[in-house]
Amino acid sequence: GNSVTQMEGPVTLSEEAFLTINCTYTATGYPSLFWYVQYPGEGLQLLLKATKADDKGSNKGFEATYRKETTSFHLEKGSVQVSDSAVYFCALRDRGSQGNLIFGKGTKLSVKP
């Protein structure tokens, strides 16, 4: 079945450090891939997405590239800020099914000044 695996957290970084959060997936078809972010006390918000191989999603300085050959969609940011502290979820949507999202377990990021 379809699944998403994210790196275990929590991740603690200093401000302006480089961020990578690893995400790999298993899917039978050609899914769309997403990163959602959850700030403290809030619901999830879409951060970025990619719908086909080699697509790069980007938003707010975050980037992720859809790598079909390694079934990966790693999230990166060159210089994190304290305001980036949140929980990040990788997700996929398999077009062949009902199209419901399958989420990873989430990675908590804490950025210290």
Place this chain on the structure above:
Amino acid sequence: NAGVTQTPKFQVLKTGQSMTLQCAQDMNHNSMYWYRQDPGMGLRLIYYSASEGTTDKGEVPNGYNVSRLNKREFSLRLESAAPSQTSVYFCASRATGNEKLFFGSGTQLSVL
């Protein structure tokens, strides 16, 4: 901009009590979802409704029922609450043809 509104924000129940979590969206979305979020488990789909008048089970439907009252509203009912249902519950909605999910701010439920 209201978006997806969930009520209540917090609730404490005793084992065996019943309650209904309410969700409404004002974006004219066809699809609506209920998820639960547990530590170390991510989000798991409980039930979803692809359109008004239809509902389907997700990954973890046992112990829950849903009602798609109209296009705007999608409620989740716990008939006899159990401690295993202590969780944070999120409602979400999506427009047909658009892959972006819009989430409510969640309901934190504790079952003692």
